[in-house]
Amino acid sequence: LSGHYLYYHYGCDGTDDRGWGCGYRTLQTLCSWPRGRPAGVPGLAAVQAALEDVGDKPPGFCGSRNWIGCVEANLCLAHFEGPEGRLCHVPRGAGLRGELERLYSHFAEGGGPVMVGGDADAQSKALLGVCVGPDTEAYVLVLDPHYWGAPKSPRELQEAGWVSWREVSTAFDPNSFYNLCFTSRNSEEQ
Template identity: 25%
Template sequence: MGSQCPFCDSSLPSSQLLCRANAHLDSFIDHSIHPSPSQSLPREQPAKSNNSLNTPTYLSDGGSSSDNGECKVNDKVSCVIGSQATSEFHKVEEGLMTLLRNCLESEAGNSKSVLSGYVDHFQCLDSEDAGWGCGWRNIQMLCSHLLDQRHEARKALFGGSGFVPDIPSLQRWLEVAWEKGFDEPGSAQFDHVIFGSKKWIGTTECAALLRSFALRARVVDFGPKESLFVSGSGVDNSGNKASNMVKGKSKRGEACQVLMDFVWNYFSDEGSIQFGQQHVVMSEKTPLYFQHDGHSRTIVGIQVKHQQEGLLQYSLLVLDPAHSTTALERSLRQKVGWEKLIKRETHTLKKPQYQLCYVDPGIASEKEMEKLKTIHSVFLEF
């Protein structure tokens, strides 16, 4: 039997009425705590959240306005599915990766490039997430690939919605992941609340979110032995595989060559890809969530050029959420200035530590899901 929503007067089944009302309350809270464009905070000064404002208050069947942890996880999942909204973004006709491939193929010289498959670019917006939202935007880019390229992921992600949710919806999904027991130490660092906040997130939160959908998200740390990321507490089941992707430090002593070796072997699947007469090939691997102190981006591929005397010059191919999608599209279509926006050579990697997140194929079993709740990382020393 249908009922009428008290907020929007929509007629809908009684079973959906509660979730619809909660969605209206969440929307009101979200708009009330987000600053106007003039109040956007710079990246160097992330805002501290006020948990009393950021925690949504859900209605219960008995009319109480307090959640207090009484709502079961399954009920919360249903509420998030019912209230999640698609993220607005500039969709590039033909696909951004197709345009990038055309640019790479048009380059002269002895080069080879490996690219991930389909990826949409999600940019940070001054009116929404400038200065703090890059982590969420990278999750959106990674999910755009998963939804397009992997059938099992499309069925598993976001209740089978088939679209990339906006940041507030992703924040709700991360809270559900925490409540399910994924990354309990990380959840505690955020006081178990992320919805509505402008706190920075990173690869660990990305992994926890994706693992809660039974996806095999992996984390890899790069840095000096004496310095580890907070998630670098062990080696998971992909440890040997990840270590095999690195041939060792560069002969020139450039520590970041370890990272370049890993990325090249990751996308080329440790040499299984055959170039033949092609200069650019597509990989079945997911993009890489690329984190370092102060910012994060998405690695969608890698290029290697053969220099004189047998030297190899590597360039990461990166989509930066701080860039405008329309500017990226224009530069790629005109084949002018795109290298400056997308290519990152070894000498540009000046941070002492880096962290990556990627997703292995398949869906985890129930037994494996329990192991995935604890997030370890593979550590590779510079």
């Protein structure tokens, strides 16, 4: 990953969103890239209002604890004029292995964090890098928004596994579909 991002996770703004906010937090991380600043990062209420405004969610969605995924994140990236989003659907988790070259190219060409979430595996997360070994080994660098608390240091987060390299074959449910939301610098920044 090139550029800088902020790590948004459960409760980072004082709101207890455990159990429903991982998609929002991953979206916030995406919005903080490439400068690594909170300017332009929408709060949870602003995300919900935007989804009502664009017609994706019905009136009354604001204030709910309903989840969002990559499709909603992509709509919000456009609405808030954040990084450009591009969606990719993978029918089964085992198929993510076939997306490694695309992910590698994305990061090598200066692309930003990639949001990922599925159906059976509905826990949103961000991908920050790819590493392919000499044999069949393949890893993705995962930033997990499910952390609760005030982290003391990046090292603490790494040691606890909140940001970690995970083997592709075990990091994703082979029976779940996945959506990926790739981010890139918008045209004004290029």
